[in-house]
Amino acid sequence: TQLLEQSPQFLSIQEGENLTVYCNSSSVFSSLQWYRQEPGEGPVLLVTVVTGGEVKKLKRLTFQFGDARKDSSLHITAAQPGDTGLYLCAGAGFGNEKLTFGTGTRLTIIP
Amino acid sequence: DTGVSQDPRHKITKRGQNVTFRCDPISEHNRLYWYRQTLGQGPEFLTYFQNEAQLEKSRLLSDRFSAERPKGSFSTLEIQRTEQGDSAMYLCASSLAGLANSRFPETQYFGPGTRLLVL
Numbered sequence: 448t449q450l451l452e453q454s455p456q457f458l459s460i461q462e463g464e465n466l467t468v469y470c471n472s473s474s475v476f477s478s479l480q481w482y483r484q485e486p487g488e489g490p491v492l493l494v495t496v497v498t499g500g501e502v503k504k505l506k507r508l509t510f511q512f513g514d515a516r517k518d519s520s521l522h523i524t525a526a527q528p529g530d531t532g533l534y535l536c537a538g539a540g541f542g543n544e545k546l547t548f549g550t551g552t553r554l555t556i557i558p
Numbered sequence: 559d560t561g562v563s564q565d566p567r568h569k570i571t572k573r574g575q576n577v578t579f580r581c582d583p584i585s586e587h588n589r590l591y592w593y594r595q596t597l598g599q600g601p602e603f604l605t606y607f608q609n610e611a612q613l614e615k616s617r618l619l620s621d622r623f624s625a626e627r628p629k630g631s632f633s634t635l636e637i638q639r640t641e642q643g644d645s646a647m648y649l650c651a652s653s654l655a656g657l658a659n660s661r662f663p664e665t666q667y668f669g670p671g672t673r674l675l676v677l
Contacts, residue, residue: 451600480665489649489668490601491560535600539664544589544655545614546666548600 450474451538451549459555460526468521468552470536477541479512479519484533484551526556560584562669564650570675571640578636579672583652590633591651591666592625594618601649607633608655640676647671 451472460466470479478497482490494503496512496519503510507530509522519536533553537546561584571577583590589608593601604623605615609630619625622640627633637644651666 482668487671487673489560489562489651489671492665492667495665537600544653544664545591545603545606545616546593546601548593548602551598551600 453549453552457553461557463525466523468534470549471518475516476538478539480537481521482535528556528558531556560667562652562667564669564672568673572677574639576638578634579648581633581650587652587654589653589655592635593649595647642676645676647673
């Protein structure tokens with residue numbers, strides 16, 4: 448069974464601060480996706496990383512896929528209240544279309 | 559709005575009743591997934607279809623659960639004899655599957671979900 452653990456589970460920081468969320472597994476994934484979910488809504492895709500060591504930037508968000516494709520991180524620079532939400536990582540296996548989701552990180556940015 | 563719609567958005571039912579949810583995927587997408595998300599957890603895979611064929615079912619999908627995608631377009635998820643433990647958000651996602659062994663990952667687009675409360 449593939450498991451993804453995210454840390455921290457909860458994070459509350461002041462506007463303007465930087466933060467990093469981690470997604471770790473003992474399994475190798477063919478790709479890893481990061482989603483953000485608002486209360487009462489479905490997850491919305493932020494990014495997909497495919498290659499070990501890959502780094503992708505989306506404005507103030509930087510995503511990294513570990514060299515061994517077992518872990519990933521999400522770094523937010525100068526956090527804003529609009530960044531508040533549940534951040535989920537999800538891994539896709541090789542030849543296995545379903546996504547395995549992490550436990551989620553609930554982020555709150557305090558104005 | 560991702561283009562995936564789900565109906566109803568909310569459902570309250572009494573234990574023992576049957577409920578049915580509908581998912582309309584993005585029109586050209588050939589794959590459709592159902593996930594379940596309980597409070598404070600990430601979504602868990604239930605089942606998926608490629609066109610009208612149901613290709614995989616999770617152990618989470620007990621005999622009381624059945625899913626269909628009769629024409630390869632919309633899908634329904636039915637829960638019979640609901641239990642309080644079935645209370646959760648039921649999420650549908652769709653994707654366009656490319657060629658086998660494609661180096662490009664498949665992207666799943668999620669609907670807004672149906673929140674079920676079993677009393």
